Amino acid sequence: MNGMSALERIHLEILRAVARHGSLTAAADTLHLTQSALSHAVRKLEGQLGIAVWHREGRRLRPTQAGEYLLGVAGRLLPQLELAEERLGQFARGERGALRIGMECHPCYAWLLKIVSPYLAAWPAVDVDVKQKFQFGGIGALLDHEIDLLVTPDPLRKPGLAFEPVFDYEQVLVVGPGHPLRAAAYVQPGQLADETLITYPVETDRLDIYTRFLTPAGVGPKRHKTIETTDIMLQMVASGRGVAALPRWLVEEQSGKFDVAAVKLGRRGVAKRIFLGFRDADAEIDYLRAFVESARGHRADRAR
Amino acid sequence: MNGMSALERIHLEILRAVARHGSLTAAADTLHLTQSALSHAVRKLEGQLGIAVWHREGRRLRPTQAGEYLLGVAGRLLPQLELAEERLGQFARGERGALRIGMECHPCYAWLLKIVSPYLAAWPAVDVDVKQKFQFGGIGALLDHEIDLLVTPDPLRKPGLAFEPVFDYEQVLVVGPGHPLRAAAYVQPGQLADETLITYPVETDRLDIYTRFLTPAGVGPKRHKTIETTDIMLQMVASGRGVAALPRWLVEEQSGKFDVAAVKLGRRGVAKRIFLGFRDADAEIDYLRAFVESARGHRADRAR
DNA sequence: GCCATTCATGAATTTTTTTCATCGACCAAT
DNA sequence: ATTGGTCGATGAAAAAAATTCATGAATGGC
Secondary structure (H helix, E strand, O other): OOOOOOOOHHHHHHHHHHHHHOOHHHHHHHOOOOHHHHHHHHHHHHHHHOOOOEEEEOOEEEEOHHHHHHHHHHHHHHHHHHHHHHHHHHHHOOOOEEEEEEEOOOOHHHHHHHHHHHHHHHOOOEEEEEEOOOOOHHHHHHHOOOOOEEEEOOOOOOOOEEEEEEEEEEEEEEEOOOOOOOOOOEEOHHHHOOOEEEEOOOOHHHOHHHHHHHHHHOOOOOEEEEOOOHHHHHHHHHOOOOEEEEEHHHHHHHOOOOOOEEEEEOOOOEEEEEEEEEEHHHOOOHHHHHHHHHHHHHHHHHHO | OOOOOOOOHHHHHHHHHHHHHOOHHHHHHHOOOOHHHHHHHHHHHHHHHOOOOEEEEOOEEEEOHHHHHHHHHHHHHHHHHHHHHHHHHHHHOOOOEEEEEEEOOOOHHHHHHHHHHHHHHHOOOEEEEEEOOOOOHHHHHHHOOOOOEEEEOOOOOOOOEEEEEEEEEEEEEEEOOOOOOOOOOEEOHHHHOOOEEEEOOOOHHHOHHHHHHHHHHOOOOOEEEEOOOHHHHHHHHHOOOOEEEEEHHHHHHHOOOOOOEEEEEOOOOEEEEEEEEEEHHHOOOHHHHHHHHHHHHHHHHHHO
């Protein structure tokens, strides 16, 4: 007799409505159906289950033990279905979603935190996740739907992807207290030949200090150390263990906390522009578009 | 666009089957439907929700965020529905239920425990509950569906109810060590006029020692104390604080633990018969019938 | 480039749900 | 005790929904 699915949502709805309102007729009203429809539906269910759901005592419907049990199931499952529908509505209206943000720019993390905080408040149903490691690079992760948004300095043109500049800054050398370069107007590549350079642990061809400063001049630092976190990096620099390259705004923001100073890289300085990349197809997702716009609003941060 | 219930069981089934088997076609097989049916069903759901459930990339169906969410819902809800069906099947086959047993016979509790223990093992899906207080008496509780089974010495004939004798025993007087009656062949009502009688806390017209021994003879005990539990009662008797009336089998069973002895009440003794009452309508419930039969098998207990 | 396979789609068909009309039973108020 | 209003059950009819069938367009492995 069993095997096919007998238990449907409508059955649980009927059980619950009858329990709430006391009669089939009243339940039919709230479900916008006729008493007859409910009666037929229950009759069919009982036939398939092989058991009655109610004791029919006169005109009263008293749940059997099976009915009592089903009532419990209805009480647990129906709210979950209703919540699911509510949430799906939020998905449809672009109020709910997941924003998986990939970072290809280590120091931007501090900047990102400033964007994310008010964003989370404005979009309470959007979950934000930040990832930093990608097997096939940030662009690959974007195309593979591993992430939805990419924070990167390299807006590689690709069909299906869009990039928006969100953030300009100057990359500077960071030096500790009493460093000979501290008061210099700018530093030249050769002046780092005797220094210990501290960077994030990524390939050197993704580090601007190399690609746009040292490598073109054909020189390198005496030593090269890598450190994961910006705070520790600044602490190392402040204690004279080496020099680092970071955004000017970050250095200035942290100069109260650590005794460090910014020195221009080369005569003209090293200007950087950070982009937010996303898939064209996602451009119409409200909460994603809102994030990009909110980020663009923060471009002024550089001026701080 | 919302308002009516869009999310049905079949939709969750489809989502799950596609996730499991990789394609609509394969999912259609396992659901015993055609690929077309599934396609139409999903199309309709997506229309009602206002959001796509899958990204269609070539012939591949990759869940959208909404689809991913729905998949989670399916993973949680479908097993619950399946469990509910399984349980309802057990209800239908009489394997599962609740057996609410009412007791109108205090000392029978010890006997009941012996029945219940193997019964629970034999009927693992049946919940047994024992109640002792009833606003309108045990018979009333039975008729009101407050209990399903009544353990009682009074098989009050009523339409719709059936009673089965399950248990015979002799009610005896229990006396402590060194009590003058200890060696007597039997006790006569007048001999209790100077005793303290200890009973369960129920009305005297439900106590056999009164209705079938003291009251007919027009005498009473010097004092009457009530105690809830059998163990404490026996302890009181063993320490010479009074005498009590209990089933002979119970006294004999406990005589190793407490220094008490049984004395026949009157020359012919007081014979008791305990019945199990239930509603006629429930007679066909397998697990109830099984309980009654198992209880009847224990009638021999009296012989111990 | 082939070709088997995938999902989508419109129309036809089948199945299911729902309504309508009506019945017998119940119960409270008279 | 009678009765009027209400309840749930039921069979037949109608409406709606689900399912299939037949087919098309696109895809991706060989």
